[in-house]
Amino acid sequence: MKRIAVVLLLSTLAITGVQAQKYITKNGHIRFFSSTPVEDIEAHNRQVNSALDQQSGEFVFRVLIKSFQFEKALMQEHFNENYMESDKFPNATFSGTVTNIKDVDFAKNGSYPVTVEGDLTIRGITKKISESGVLEVKDGKVSGKSTFNVLLADYGIKVPAAVANNIARSIQIDVDVLLSKLEK
Amino acid sequence: MxxxxxxxxxxxxxxxxxxxxxxxxxxxxxxxxxxxxxxxxxxxxxxxxxxxxxxxxxxxxxxxxxxxxxxNKPHTDYASAKADFQLDGSTLFEQFRTSPAETSEKYTGKVLDISGILTGVEQVDSLTIALFSFEDGLFGSEGIRFTMLPDYSGEIISTPPGSPVTIKGLCTGYNETDVILEHCSLLH
Incomplete structure (x- = not known):
């Protein structure tokens, strides 16, 4: 009986070891959306780097600020030069973990609600965040989606009085990544 | 009155x-x-x-x-913009990898004309991304990723990997795995 238990434990470890996989993408999509009665402003970045460790739940994102595309060239210019200072702070990053990664069965298609906690760094300022999202496993790929809000003031972003009515104080961030198993 | x-x-x-x-x-x-x-x-x-x-x-x-x-000023027409620098792809990647801060300061936000060997093309949703891969890192191959303008997607898709190409686009920086260029056009 003891022997069977040891064999079972070793097999489990071996399987877990084999499954200790990373899922990655370099084409993740992040959209941000500011809505006020005066105008709506949105921008998209489709060159988002992201990696998820299936076993530890470690989840990281890295975004180049200059890769955000706006409908209006002027908004893009102001975003880079005045608000994000993208020459000085070219990246925004998130580094955290999926706290309930054990609830996600990567071998089975399905949709799993998850909580992600970690450090979000924008303009060189790091804040702890905890947001909910969904990981969807489908045919060996993992799609991650989350919508949350960030306050401009938390990251030292000041809005000039002249456009105070045009830009929301709380910006909605939509994250949408389709992660593929990293073949090694 | x-x-x-x-x-x-x-x-x-x-x-x-x-x-x-x-x-x-x-x-x-x-x-x-x-x-x-x-x-x-x-x-x-x-x-x-x-x-x-x-x-x-x-x-x-x-x-x-x-x-x-x-x-409502229009976005820059990067296909007809004059390149600020003409570079070899592997040299640019190496510079970003070894001294990211200085290289980023020099090239980010600039129009670059980059020559190298096309290693592959990715199509994701509506995007076509041309690749120059130089090494295998922690997250797969690393190199330069060119997001092509829609007018040049067909041409780059039909270019066989291994072909020497020159691609022009706006450099938006280095994300610690790849150098990213947006609004790219295929010069030859």
């Missing part, structure tokens, strides 16, 4: 009265472009109306200029 409802005769009378009235007469003396001296009489009200008209027209023109050329 020039109120609504007054007859044409009344209007004519009032204009004449205003022009003739010494209090309202405005005399401007000066030289015409021809050099002869002129003398114009402008009633103050008309002068104010003309000035108001000019200011309003200038205001509307300024508003239109601001709306079309500043607020």
């Amino acid at each position: 020039l109120y609504k409802g007054s007859t044409n005769k009344q209007r004519a009378f009032s204009i004449v009265t205003i022009i003739d009235s010494p209090g309202f007469a405005y005399v401007k003396r000066g030289l015409c472009p021809g050099g002869h001296q002129t003398q114009h009489h402008f009633p103050m009200k008309r002068k104010i109306a003309i000035a108001a008209g000019i200011i309003a027209t200038a205001g509307i023109a300024a508003a239109l200029i601001i709306y079309f050329f500043v607020y």
